[in-house]
Amino acid sequence: MKISEIIEKIKLNILTGDYEDSEVIFGYVSDMLSDVMGHAPSESALITILAHENVIAVAMLRDISIIILVNNRKPDQKTIEKAVEEGIIIGSTELSAFEVSGILYNGGVSGKYE
C-alpha cells in the first residue's frame, strides 16, 4: 500500500509534515520495544500505542518507515522533532491496532517475522 492510501483508509493524521509517498510492504504490531527491536521487518509500518521518543530510536535502528499511533495517541513535540530529524513519518488515528491491522492487511501489507 502507498502511504497516501494508508492515510486515506485509516484517516491518519500525519504529524511530521511532508512525506515521500513510498510503498509499505510489511507491518508489525507491538507495544513492547524489545519485541519491535528483535522482530520488526525493515521498511515496515509499526502499529503501536507507544508515543514517546524511545519509539523513534527503535524505529530508526530497525529502519521502520512509518509509525502509526492508534487509539488517538499523540506524541509530544520533542518526539515529533526527533522523527523529522531521522526521516521517520508519524501519524495518529482514532482506530484501534486491530482495525488498522485489518485494513492494512486487506490492502496487501503483509506480516513477516524476522
Next chain:
Amino acid sequence: MDKTYHIEGGNFSEAGFASSDVKKLLKKLGLPTNIIKKAAIAMYEAEINVVAHAYRGDMEFKIIPGQILVTVQDEGPGIPDLELAFTEGFSTASSKVREMGFGAGMGLPNIKRNTDDISVETEVGKGTRLSFVINI
C-alpha cells in the same frame, strides 16, 4: 577505530544515542546491512539495560579487521542469576519502565541472538561487565 559513550542510569531520553551514532558510522563505512542491523540491536539493548537497571555505565565500541567489539561496564545492582537473565520473558524491570514498553525480558536474549560471542561478568551490589563480538 574506537569510541566510548557514557550512559546515565534512568535517562531514557538519551537512550539509543550510542547505538544510533554507531549505526550511522557503520553505514558510512559501507558495512553489510545485516551486520549493521545486528550491531544496532545488540548495542541498543545493552544501552537500555544500563538505563533501566544501573546507575551509570560506559560503552566502548571498537572495530578491528573482521570484528566489531563492544564492552559495556556499569555501576549497578549486578545480576543475581545470570541464567534467568538470559531466559526470554524474564525481567526485573520496574512497572514504570514496563509502561514505557521496555522490560519484555528480551534484552540479553536479543543481544545473544545478534552476536557471535558474548560474555557477562557480574557482581551483585557492584556492577556488570558485558562484552560481545560481531564477526564482519
